[in-house]
Amino acid sequence: MAARAASFRRGFAFNPSPAVSRALALALAAFAIVYPLLLDPISGLLDDSVVALAYVIMGLGLNVVVGFAGLLDLGYVAFFAIGAFSVGWFMSTFYADANIHVLVSSNVHNLPGIHLNFLLVIVIAAVLCALAGMLIGLPTLRLRGDYIAIVTLAFGEIIRVFAVNGDSVHVFGNGYPLTNGRQGITPVDQLDLPFVKPFTQLDLRPWYWLVLTLVFIVLFVVIRLRDSRLGRAWVAVREDEVAAASMGVPLVKTKLLAYTVGGAIGGVAGAFLAAYLNTVNADQFAFSFSIFVLAMIILGGLGSIWGVVLGAIVLSFINNRLIPDVLNSVPGKLGLDFNLSDLGFGIFGFLLVIVMVLRPEGLLPERRRKLELTEGVGTDDALYEVRA
């Protein structure tokens, strides 16, 4: 078993030259662009693809925090929530007493409420989530590892509880509850972007291309960040905080920027998902979502951008298509009295265990992690706490 596992690891080794990987990336990008033309515009597969790409953005954002900077964040759902609420607050009739319209088309001009163009809302979502990221970053600055995980987990839960009970929280006066609780804010405005027809649920292709564009932008940002001075600082902090501080890496700023960037990216994905799902509902923001995104980046390979893309697509399709659609009736056909989707999380856990046994560094590992896990290069334990 161990020998087979080892050969599986080696057999999967994938180290293309830069030219080959560039060509591969271009080919994949081209395929991703034309792919919806091969499908029926309202097919379930296209629907699942849109959601999968939104998860890719989520994964890339969480990867900045957990993969690059090594800060285990278990409350990432908070950024989904805040990004989604940006859509709920600023792109619906929810605040019917207000009457604000900015750069929106005529079909929402006569509706009450706050209606901003989606592009503005995405920016607002990113800014709000960046601020929230900083907020969650501050109390964790002096903590490490597991303790960061606990604080961030609590943060995610706080945001969820706010979302559930926010219908009785009136910050700006009586007509302005914070959320609509479990009823959700629905519907939200149809997307209406410059130069294209308004989006509808009858043709999913524009949604797909929009989220694909967002994926490309986020990919560009995270690749540039990874290769920047800040990216090196993140890796240094992840590898050894004492050494990083001794070299003059400013710990506070470096960590806060990881939370800020990761949060902003999560906010973009959250805003998109809210618009696509056409609702902002407190039940969407469960703890399991944070774990789901974390599982994606662990499956793909912590810190590895392409690994995260792959992991997010794979898990998203397993969760949204393979289990509920393709394989759901299998237990019934075998004479068993349950649906496979009842076992969703169990299947997930099983898959993760399999991956951890056979390929602990993830599907497409980052160079450094691979070294740690297969060649036995470890980190010295820090002798003292560093002043944050």
Added chain:
Amino acid sequence: MAMLEVTDIRTFYGNIEALKGVSLTVEEGEIVTLIGSNGAGKSTTLRSISGLNSPRSGSIRFLGREVARMAPQEIVSLGVSQSPEGRHCFPRMSVRENLDLGAYLRSSDKAGIAEDMDRVFDLFPRLKERERQKAGTMSGGEQQMLAIGRALMARPRLLLLDEPSMGIAPILVDRIYETIAEINRQGMTILLVEQNANYALGVSKRAYVLETGQVALSDQSAALRENPDVQKAYLGT
């Protein structure tokens, strides 16, 4: 005016007072060493100077500026850099990447970084041989060389070395101490912390003996080597 003047600093880990009023000075161009047993406060003194554990009271003046409340990165940018206790190389980065990070605060100065890297490779030819090797796969002695080289990459005026002989094969300790003397000859001021008093008193000009968070003795290193108490407690003769 001394390059570094530490006056009556008190540093705590939580409620534990690790330094109970330590004072010392380092003049430009000299090697000063701190010796003492485990827990005497040697490393804490260095960590106080480099800002990793700021003192709760007292003053640290470097080149006339008060640095006791500054963050580590500000102190590094003023010209104090440290090779931390236990080396703390980035294990999954290559030798070259480690050295690059040593110059983190002047990342834009590409030419200067290349020049300094050559200088480090001259001092430690072994590192040149292992330029692309991951630091975590090297021996303790080689990692210590890397930690010193990395600290030099910050172009410090004052180099803080914490236990460069710890856990290293004796033959490599000789090499490292020769190089420390060489770095000093080239004009670097060094504050050295060492449990191995033989080596430390051999290379330094002056020394302080720390005991339970206080300076118990200070003198010329040569004189301390002749001091019977020091011989008995630290030199094992």
